[in-house]
Amino acid sequence: MRIELVKRPQRSALFSMLSPFIAFALTIIAGAIMFALLGVNPLNAFEIYFVEPISQVWQLHELAIKAAPLILIAVGLSVCYKANIWNIGAEGQFIFGAIFGSIIPVLFPQFEGPLVIPLMLLLGMVGGAFYASIPALLKTRFSTNEILTSLMLVYVAQLFLDWLVRGPWRDPQGHGFPQTIQFGDSAVLPELMPDAGRANWGFVFALVAAVAIWLMMSRMLKGFEVRVLGSSPRAGRFAGFGFNRMVFFTFLLSGALAGLAGISEVSGAIGQLQPVISPGYGFTAIIVAFLGRLNPLGIVAAGLVLALTYLGGEAVQSALGISDKVARVFQGMLLFFVLGCDTLIHYRIRLIGMALMKPNGAKLEAAPKLEEAR
Amino acid sequence: MGGTVSANHDRANLLEVRGLTKIFGTLTACDHIDLNIAKGEIHALLGENGAGKSTLVKMLFGSLEPNSGEIFWDGKPVRITSPGVAKKLGIGMVFQHFSLFEALTAAENIALSLNDGSPISTIAAKARALSYSYGLPLDPDSLVGDLSVGERQRIEIIRCLLQTPQLIILDEPTSVLTPQEADKLFETLERLRAEGKSILYISHRLEEVKRICDRATVLRHGKVVGHCNPREETAASLARMMVGSEVKAVVRAPAEGIETAPALLEIRGLSRKPATPFAIPLKNINLTVCAGEVIGIAGVAGNGQGEFFESVSGEVLQQDAGSVRIRGKDAGGLSITGRRLMGAAFVPEERLGHGAAPRMKLSENLLLSRHATDGKAFVGSGGTVKNGAVYSAAQRIIKAMDVRKSAPDPEAAALSGGNLQKFIVGRELDRKPSVMIVNQPTWGVDAGAAAHIRQALIELARSGSAVLVISQDLDELFELSDAIAVMHNGELSAPLPIAEATFEKIGLLMGGAEPGHAEHGMEVA
Numbered sequence: 001m002r003i004e005l006v007k008r009p010q011r012s013a014l015f016s017m018l019s020p021f022i023a024f025a026l027t028i029i030a031g032a033i034m035f036a037l038l039g040v041n042p043l044n045a046f047e048i049y050f051v052e053p054i055s056q057v058w059q060l061h062e063l064a065i066k067a068a069p070l071i072l073i074a075v076g077l078s079v080c081y082k083a084n085i086w087n088i089g090a091e092g093q094f095i096f097g098a099i100f101g102s103i104i105p106v107l108f109p110q111f112e113g114p115l116v117i118p119l120m121l122l123l124g125m126v127g128g129a130f131y132a133s134i135p136a137l138l139k140t141r142f143s144t145n146e147i148l149t150s151l152m153l154v155y156v157a158q159l160f161l162d163w164l165v166r167g168p169w170r171d172p173q174g175h176g177f178p179q180t181i182q183f184g185d186s187a188v189l190p191e192l193m194p195d196a197g198r199a200n201w202g203f204v205f206a207l208v209a210a211v212a213i214w215l216m217m218s219r220m221l222k223g224f225e226v227r228v229l230g231s232s233p234r235a236g237r238f239a240g241f242g243f244n245r246m247v248f249f250t251f252l253l254s255g256a257l258a259g260l261a262g263i264s265e266v267s268g269a270i271g272q273l274q275p276v277i278s279p280g281y282g283f284t285a286i287i288v289a290f291l292g293r294l295n296p297l298g299i300v301a302a303g304l305v306l307a308l309t310y311l312g313g314e315a316v317q318s319a320l321g322i323s324d325k326v327a328r329v330f331q332g333m334l335l336f337f338v339l340g341c342d343t344l345i346h347y348r349i350r351l352i353g354m355a356l357m358k359p360n361g362a363k364l365e366a367a368p369k370l371e372e373a374r
Numbered sequence: 375m376g377g378t379v380s381a382n383h384d385r386a387n388l389l390e391v392r393g394l395t396k397i398f399g400t401l402t403a404c405d406h407i408d409l410n411i412a413k414g415e416i417h418a419l420l421g422e423n424g425a426g427k428s429t430l431v432k433m434l435f436g437s438l439e440p441n442s443g444e445i446f447w448d449g450k451p452v453r454i455t456s457p458g459v460a461k462k463l464g465i466g467m468v469f470q471h472f473s474l475f476e477a478l479t480a481a482e483n484i485a486l487s488l489n490d491g492s493p494i495s496t497i498a499a500k501a502r503a504l505s506y507s508y509g510l511p512l513d514p515d516s517l518v519g520d521l522s523v524g525e526r527q528r529i530e531i532i533r534c535l536l537q538t539p540q541l542i543i544l545d546e547p548t549s550v551l552t553p554q555e556a557d558k559l560f561e562t563l564e565r566l567r568a569e570g571k572s573i574l575y576i577s578h579r580l581e582e583v584k585r586i587c588d589r590a591t592v593l594r595h596g597k598v599v600g601h602c603n604p605r606e607e608t609a610a611s612l613a614r615m616m617v618g619s620e621v622k623a624v625v626r627a628p629a630e631g632i633e634t635a636p637a638l639l640e641i642r643g644l645s646r647k648p649a650t651p652f653a654i655p656l657k658n659i660n661l662t663v664c665a666g667e668v669i670g671i672a673g674v675a676g677n678g679q680g681e682f683f684e685s686v687s688g689e690v691l692q693q694d695a696g697s698v699r700i701r702g703k704d705a706g707g708l709s710i711t712g713r714r715l716m717g718a719a720f721v722p723e724e725r726l727g728h729g730a731a732p733r734m735k736l737s738e739n740l741l742l743s744r745h746a747t748d749g750k751a752f753v754g755s756g757g758t759v760k761n762g763a764v765y766s767a768a769q770r771i772i773k774a775m776d777v778r779k780s781a782p783d784p785e786a787a788a789l790s791g792g793n794l795q796k797f798i799v800g801r802e803l804d805r806k807p808s809v810m811i812v813n814q815p816t817w818g819v820d821a822g823a824a825a826h827i828r829q830a831l832i833e834l835a836r837s838g839s840a841v842l843v844i845s846q847d848l849d850e851l852f853e854l855s856d857a858i859a860v861m862h863n864g865e866l867s868a869p870l871p872i873a874e875a876t877f878e879k880i881g882l883l884m885g886g887a888e889p890g891h892a893e894h895g896m897e898v899a
Contacts (some may be wrong), residue, residue: 009398009401220759221745221757221759224738224741227731228734228742231733232727232728232733234724234727234728235727235729235731235742236731237710238729239742240711
């Protein structure tokens with residue numbers, strides 16, 4: 001008895017669409033089992049996890065704050081993944097965007113005015129793009145595997161930020177805490193509706209980026225180029241599209257968006273640089289990208305769902321005393337089920353028994369020498 | 375089975391297949407196939423590409439499991455669950471695509487597949503003896519990487535014979551051979567038949583089948599459409615059985631005024647170093663194609679045709695810009711897009727994955743090669759694609775080339791090979807290119823579609839374009855070309871005008887002979 005994956009002749013359009021929802025349902029079922037094993041009533045836990053964190057308007061603002069970086073990063077990553085280029089280092093590009101953007105408020109705090117924020121955002125995008133250009137360069141020059149290099153550069157970025165805030169950029173009046181000075185008023189990303197909640201312009205950037213990338217991918221020659229090179233590189237070369245150019249384009253684009261997410265987070269939600277500025281947004285965005293079917297509009301929805309897992313994790317920690325690592329478990333399960341569902345859309349499982357062939361109802365004897373074969 | 379008229383009914387059946395069926399998803403690749411192979415006969419399995427020949431053979435060799443049906447070996451029912459089982463029964467197979475390690479010697483390759491622990495020297499001695507006794511001389515100590523395709527095939531055949539099979543399956547064995555090499559192979563096959571071995575010979579080359587086969591089973595769309603004695607049939611009647619309808623002959627009007635026509639494609643001293651250790655280097659290739667003519671390039675597969683196509687198309691650039699000239703201008707330093715903008719069009723050998731993106735719609739595949747040349751028509755301001763214009767152009771091509779499909783704008787992979795090839799060729803013809811370069815225009819294409827494509831290429835040339843066709847199918851080249859050049863080991867012979875060309879002359883060139891040079895001009899090397 002063995003298990004085989006057999007390619008389906010036709011992919012079901014219906015199930016391709018339903019797959020994220022099925023994956024979500026399966027995650028809920030698996031989550032219920034997990035909560036039950038932890039000795040918590042699953043219904044109660046789910047209410048705390050998924051419903052309570054979004055039952056009031058200010059909480060929706062918190063959701064938008066968490067969703068904004070996820071969407072921004074995931075939209076950029078979706079372009080990479082469509083081109084079959086695997087940028088796993090968005091977390092590092094996020095951090096470098098934050099560092100570059102913070103140059104103005106940290107090193108030139110006396111510089112104020114309406115130009116500060118646009119400049120910071122621009123520098124953030126430059127920082128992210130710069131950091132993403134390293135794996136792109138290594139890939140095109142030395143054929144290194146971009147999955148490894150981009151991932152390893154994440155740790156470099158994290159340690160570089162850690163060194164900055166403990167060393168040269170530490171607030172001299174900060175009682176030795178590893179953090180920079182608080183950003184000045186003109187370096188703080190404005191809130192959208194200050195009376196209702198904390199959500200800032202980062203969420204708007206995310207929505208604009210999603211729509212813009214969606215237009216590019218579906219309507220423009222550039223998007224076509226990405227899809228051709230991603231699905232059949234040789235046909236792409238025949239079309240005259242350069243693969244190396246595409247590596248740089250996708251890395252710089254996704255890096256710039258991750259960098260924008262980084263500086264928006266620091267200048268909007270945090271207000272200064274700290275040793276840790278992201279609860280793993282750059283990695284969670286990979287899940288967001290796939291849950292959103294690599295479609296920028298789907299990514300907006302997926303980003304909101306994953307943002308909720310962060311809020312829910314905090315909620316169950318405070319209400320039920322369960323570790324907030326439970327958020328990571330939910331995210332992991334979600335990715336697992338999404339990829340599983342996708343595989344089953346393309347393939348079906350076939351169990352191959354030993355007595356398969358029974359034509360005309362008669363069971364055939366095995367070849368006489370079959371038993372000798374190992 | 376009852377209706378089978380057999381010339382060999384007096385002989386016992388070695389292999390009997392009843393109702394063998396294989397289903398892939400919604401496609402029934404083999405539909406209740408019946409087949410009898412007698413001891414000591416050469417049995418032909420005929421059919422166009424996609425008729426189910428390969429699927430049937432894979433089931434006989436144990437690499438695919440049938441959904442239903444029975445196989446009898448020497449009168450006993452058997453289940454062939456793996457190639458190992460097939461070998462134990464006494465079935466040997468020589469595949470169309472060889473599985474040899476180029477960095478190992480012939481004997482080492484044979485030892486790998488025998489896997490019985492005997493020392494290489496013993497195997498080499500056995501292989502050498504066997505190869506000479508069957509008239510397939512082979513040096514077991516030579517590196518596979520240094521051998522020609524014909525010699526590599528010998529290794530596969532010897533490897534198969536060393537296992538003393540009763541039934542030998544040969545899949546399109548002559549597709550990689552020169553006519554002379556093929557003659558040698560036929561002698562060997564007749565010898566094997568005389569020893570009482572059976573051979574299942576898969577081919578779509580009707581003349582060969584008529585020449586060496588005792589019986590034939592013809593497949594069409596996965597079903598057996600007839601058993602016959604090929605010697606009593608004509609090539610035309612066999613083709614009719616395979617295709618199911620009459621095939622239109624290609625008409626080629628004589629080219630006129632070529633002497634005064636301008637050269638549209640010029641290749642001057644084109645050389646290319648091998649990109650990988652086993653790629654073929656191109657050596658000082660010269661060729662001129664004038665307006666109004668079709669030049670054919672013959673050659674056994676793997677003699678540099680792929681490398682040549684890549685160089686001329688601009689997928690690989692040349693250092694010397696003058697080594698490829700299109701319409702009188704240097705193009706060697708231009709990319710494929712630049713060369714297209716000069717009026718050239720290209721059709722590569724691989725349809726899926728090179729000429730077309732499999733998972734993209736036909737209209738998107740139209741954009742693939744024409745986004746630059748038809749930039750004004752297909753791409754609007756700001757780089758947006760004019761989907762409507764692309765769609766209607768795709769429909770125009772589909773109509774002009776009679777592309778049959780199941781949906782208005784299906785994915786490329788959903789089309790049959792022949793229909794996709796018609797679309798890919800039509801995509802370029804629709805531009806009315808002044809230079810057209812096609813690699814294997816009808817490889818794996820059914821006869822009806824092939825005739826359509828060939829006729830379209832001739833008409834393009836006669837309307838004043840230069841057409842260059844690279845093909846391994848000599849019949850096709852003789853049908854199409856005004857002159858034929860031969861590529862061998864990265865070198866290109868001077869084109870032979872069609873009036874002077876014969877199968878024999880071209881065959882000799884394919885084998886590496888150099889007319890115009892000394893007969894035995896190898897002492898320099």
